[in-house]
Amino acid sequence: MKEMYQVTPIVILWFLWKRRNILLHGGNFSIEQLIMEITDSIRKFLKLRLKVSCEEKNWPEMVEVVEKHRPSFSFKIVRWIHPPVRWFKCNTNGASRGNPGSSAFCIRDSKGDFVVAKGVRIQ
Secondary structure: OHHHHHHHHHHHHHHHHHHHHHHHOOOOOOHHHHHHHHHHHHHHHHHHHHOOOOOOOOHHHHHHHHHHOOOOOOOOOOOOOOOOOOOEEEEEEEEEOOOOEEEEEEEEEOOOOEEEEEEEEEO
16 A cells, blocks of 8 residues: 555656646647546556555545555575585576676585586676
C-alpha cells in the first residue's frame, strides 16, 4: 500500500506536466482521457511491481485490492559444494548492463581454501 501512495502523486504530476506542455504547444486534451491514462499507469505499476491485477477496477476497488494483498516470499538455500580431494573448483560470475560489464572467477581447493581470484572490466 505504501508504494501505491508513493507512486500515485508522482504519476499524477507527470501526466499534468505532459498536459501542460501539450497546451503550451497548441494541443488540447480531455479530463476523462487524463484520468484514464493516470489510472492505467497505476494499474500497470501494480501489476508489474506487486503482481496484482486491477483491470477494470475503479480507484476504491484498486485500493481495496492493494490493502488485501499479501506478498509471497520464497527462498532457496544455496550451498557451495567442495570438489573431490586433490581437485579445484572454479566459480565464475559476470554482469553487464550494456557497456561496460565485468566478469570474475575464484578458484578454491578441495578444503574450500582460497587459491586465486581475478576480476576484470569488459569494455
